[in-house]
Structure formats: C-alpha cells, structure tokens
Amino acid sequence: MSAIDHYINAIIEQGAAEAQEDGSAAIEAHHLLLAIAAGEGTAAHRVLTAAGLGRQAIRDALDREFEHSLSAVGVSVASFDLPKPALALESPKLGASARLAIERGFAAATGKKDLRPAHLLLGVLDTEIGTVPRALALAGLDRVDLMARARETLAGNSW
C-alpha cells in the first residue's frame, strides 16, 4: 500500500473512534475533520493548527453548532441532563457526508499519485452545506481561506 492509502485508512479509523465517542453509528465528514486535526506530520494538519483548529477547538465548534441548530427550533440542550453517550460497540460505518468528502478529495487531485492529505482536507471543506461549514462559520473561521491555504501547500508539493 502507498503512503496515501495508509493515511486514508488511518483517517477513517480515527474518524470511527471520533464517531464512537459521539455515540454515532456513522462516520460523518466532521469526524474526518477531527481525524485530520488529530494526525500530525501533514500539511493538512499544519493548515488547521495555524488557524487555531486543534482537535479540541473543532470539538468545541461542533458542540456550538449542535446547540445553535437546536436553539433555532426552541430546544435548549442545557435543559437535558444527558449522560455522556455510551460507546457504540459496533464499529461505525462511513456515512453519506464522509463519502462525499472523500470523493471530493479524490476529485481535487489530478490522479492517485498526486493525492495527498491536503486533498482530503479540501474534500471535507469543499461544501457550503452541512455540519462542517456551519461549525466553522460559528467559530468565526473563513472556510474559503482555509481551502486556499490547503491549496498553497499542495502547490508547494508538501505532504
């Protein structure tokens, strides 16, 4: 297997762990973003951390998005004294949003040999719809600027 195959496997595995932590049966695009932020040694990771998006900062942004979305229909998550979700025992499967993100990441590269971690980050970021762009906007982050920075690293041929 090539280095990018190993990387993609590691991101999906870490994404599954993030989904399990949420008690979620599916790995979604935001779980892949958390996984990219958790994996050091890539340009994708450096782009996120330079923007202040460590794994915990992304978790906090996702929590805010959850609360914000519920409040739009008059539900306050603070009024539920919910225990932390028990770990799902079944291994989470790739959800629709994660599949789309991976497809978009592949499409951003000019071929399998060109494919690098920053392409995967581009795939996760390249949508105006869904949890990831909403969480980034609420955190005051410019998604389009993040994509531009990811593209810069790709032009520089970094891993």
Added chain:
Amino acid sequence: MPVEDVPVPKDPADSLAAVVALRLLADRLEDAAVEQAMRAGWSWPDVAEALGVTRQAVHKKHVKRLIAAGVALRRRQ
C-alpha cells in the same frame, strides 16, 4: 409548547440542521432512557411498547451496550 409556538427558522439550512441535531439528540435520549428503564427493572417488551417499536428492534439496538455498561437485564419474555 403548542405547535404554533415552535419557531420555524427562516433559512432552510437552519431548518435542516435542526432536523439533524434533533435526531442526534433523540438518539442520545433513547440510549439514556432505555438504560434508565432497564436499570429500574423494566422488561424488553415494556420498553419496546413504550417506544412504539418491536422488542426485537429495541433488543438488537441496545443489548450489547447495556451488557457492556454492566446493567443487570431481565430475561426476555
């Protein structure tokens, strides 16, 4: 609250995101409620009836997690 008091967001993106968040919240509530009921000695058929699903469905969805959490379960009837 009365249904006419439930705010409907003006932006469809907010309405759709609320659906996603409510599903996640409902899943978490279900996990907590089923665990609470089983710890209180409810049977699988009673929990299933309360949730409006079959006992096979509720058993399949929750049994492994509850066993792993150390909940003493009543035998299925």
